[in-house]
Amino acid sequence: MKMTPMIETFVMHFGEMGSRWGFNRTVGQMYALLVITKDPISANQIAEALSISRGNVSMGLKELQSWQLIQLHHKPADRKDYFQTNGSIWDMANRVFEERRKREMDPTLSLLRDILLDTPANDEEQHAQQKLQEVHDLLEGITKWSSELQRLSPEKLDTLMKLGSGVGKVLDMKHKLLKRSNE
Amino acid sequence: MKMTPMIETFVMHFGEMGSRWGFNRTVGQMYALLVITKDPISANQIAEALSISRGNVSMGLKELQSWQLIQLHHKPADRKDYFQTNGSIWDMANRVFEERRKREMDPTLSLLRDILLDTPANDEEQHAQQKLQEVHDLLEGITKWSSELQRLSPEKLDTLMKLGSGVGKVLDMKHKLLKRSNE
DNA sequence: CTAAAGTTTCAGTAATTATTGAAACTTTAG
DNA sequence: CTAAAGTTTCAATAATTACTGAAACTTTAG
Structure with a gap:
């Protein structure tokens, strides 16, 4: 060939x-x-x-x-x-994301969870743990969110993607809608 | 130390x-x-x-x-x-994302644009170009979208993140709202 | 202006990761 | 059942990437 x-x-x-x-x-x-x-x-x-x-x-x-x-x-x-x-190119991207999440996030997330169970020995460790908590929350947020995205139907994903800067507007709508439904 | x-x-x-x-x-x-x-x-x-x-x-x-x-x-x-x-841990994540986009997406995107300007020489290349177009669109979508996300205010980003599976619902709302505003 | 303290560079070397190719293994036509 | 064709494994080697440490350079106190 x-x-x-x-x-x-x-x-x-x-x-x-x-x-x-x-x-x-x-x-x-x-x-x-x-x-x-x-x-x-x-x-x-x-x-x-x-x-x-x-x-x-x-x-x-x-x-x-x-x-x-x-x-x-x-x-x-x-x-x-x-x-x-x-599968499609989209499926490929999903696989790559997932595989990378496993390699790049999961091990750190699990280590951080372990460390955060320890009681800080002094002020220095107290401050360190606070930072580690932030890192943990960030990684957890990204992880959860990316798996949510993967769960969306391809059409919704497409809508979301095409939305672009419109994401901000939709978030505003969300607030309005919620308010309205509470009235 | x-x-x-x-x-x-x-x-x-x-x-x-x-x-x-x-x-x-x-x-x-x-x-x-x-x-x-x-x-x-x-x-x-x-x-x-x-x-x-x-x-x-x-x-x-x-x-x-x-x-x-x-x-x-x-x-x-x-x-x-x-x-x-x-900056915050969030800023750090943003930097990492951006840097990686530069390294992992931009060069490929630019190569694909070049190739797609060529006229396919035969059936084989015709099919190849079609695939390359798909890859191109995917990468462009991800690139555009991630830069949109970076442009969102931290609060909105936070809302979006916390939304999780709610993203789907908000997208539905969007459709309803648009319909209503067209009526 | 000088020298002491600090900083940067980079050639050589170490550590890591990817690739080859020959040998072992597996499958099936006849 | 045998052997020919195809497939997989893995130890040896090549290619890449990271790190050291000594030498060159820069800065500023005195």
Whole structure:
């Protein structure tokens, strides 16, 4: 499988970004290739297109499967595994967010909860705990909120997104509405 | 400067998480130390507390300053620089989000815009461009939306956060209100 | 103006993380 | 059941990224 220059540009760039997004370079390239390729492709085709080792492809596919970003696909009379992306681009973003939350928030949140159970030994620790409480509340807020967003239906999410600066106005409406319903 | 076990636990953990958050281990430790320490401290105190080299501290402080996460502070009759965190924990989260957006979104967005200007050479590229458009729209949506959020006043942000699953209900209200105002 | 105290830089080295490729394992056509 | 084709694992190595510490530079008290 040969990539056109346009496709190669995108795939390579996505690889570079991959590490910032939470997976390594080759996993990023592999995912990009799968996103822009219409038909399911085999591990060998991926290795060939990207010039990376077969072993590396196998590990990358495993990781993408664990993130539920790709799907297995079989062709009749062919025992080879073929792969294609799973779900929409939106689903992919959701998975990335969730995975990152697990890695970037959850461990800290759990540590903070533990520390906050301790009784401060002196003034210094008293002040420290206060700060830790703030960090905790922030992380918890973000965590809860992001999982709420993920629970919204795609249409509502879309409305919310398109709302943009309108979010502020809607919040105002909320106040008015609540007032009215209390009267 | 000696850290109590509680403080050390937090500082070390924050260091480990640092790399996932966009800065390296020692920068993470330094920031954590500054967050939980009440009074401004000097670069030497930081180096001593964390047992890291003076040079490393200097570079870390520079990075934290460029992120606007810390502030310089001077004591009378002392030409040494002292440091303390800048702004609330919320401000810190905002900075981190913004910095990450710059690193993780902007370069891809700009590449995608370029590619999408090209005319697809064949069916394969036609399909690829369609996918790239989807990725582009997603990233643009997230980018725009997150900058809207940052523009909201802290109070509104807080309301929005606390709203949680209520977001869906408010969106429904929006529809009703719009309808009513059209009648 | 000088020297003492403080700060920054950066080349070398250490630590971490990613990748290869050969060997072990698995599957199924015949 | 066998062997050919395909897949997975993992130890060795490469590539990347972080850290040290000594040297160069900057600032200001006296």
